[in-house]
Amino acid sequence: MYELKTKETDRSVIEFIEQIEQLKKRQDAYQLLDLFTEVTGYEAKMWGPSIIGFGSYHYKYASGHEGDAPLVGFSPRKAKISLYLTTNEEIRERLLKDFGKHTSGKSCVYINKVSDINIDILKEFITETVTLVQKTYPNQ
Template sequence: MAETKTKPTEVTADAFIDAVADPVRREDAKVVRAMMERLTGEPPRMWGPSIVGFGSYDYRYDSGHQGTSCRLGFSPRKAELVLYVLTGEPEQAPQLARLGKHKTGKACLYVRKLADVDLAVLEEIARGTLAFMDARYPRNARSPSSM
């Protein structure tokens, strides 16, 4: 079975964010970083080369694949800000309808710039995702910093 490539690294999230070339994307990343740190109570940690993650959880799929990932995260990519905050649950649909200009993937929310969305709704989505994660994957003693 293939090993998961997205693991905690020693690169600091601040160094990564400070190196984001686009000034709008860099400032948006700082805002999202602060929000997710406040909501999770966890410091940011780089997961792989481009994901800023908060907290961790252990998962195991029916296929037998298992690993550890961040509870919430984001990546300030060149084209857009990618937020790992979607659960796939229908309860998020009304929130997404109120969010503003965005696109979605299976677990990803894509935003060109934070000015296009309602930050209060984005925070509501992130809080709901944390509640979903806490119910499905109860917090454990392991954290990315202890790996």
């Protein structure tokens, strides 16, 4: 049976951030920590070895695969900072249009640094993601 690698852990978020070698990336991680905490109202938790997540939900797919995941989160990786955000396609396109310098995948937005993006749009993106996930997976 498949076992999820990305589970909530007891590892300290602050200790994780303090281990980031690049000073600017470490500063960006603290800025994102404050911003995600402020917008979501959730305490940051480590998910797996490198994702800082906020809140959680339980999902179950038609295939029977199920698990838990953070509502939103980020990971200050070496190459880029991954922002774990998902919305419907229409909202996503609208938000990313004026988001700032980024690349994106299905449920990730990748940035080089926080100063490259519009913080107000990031706050809206976080709010939209939390709203959509809680509506899609109620009973949390």
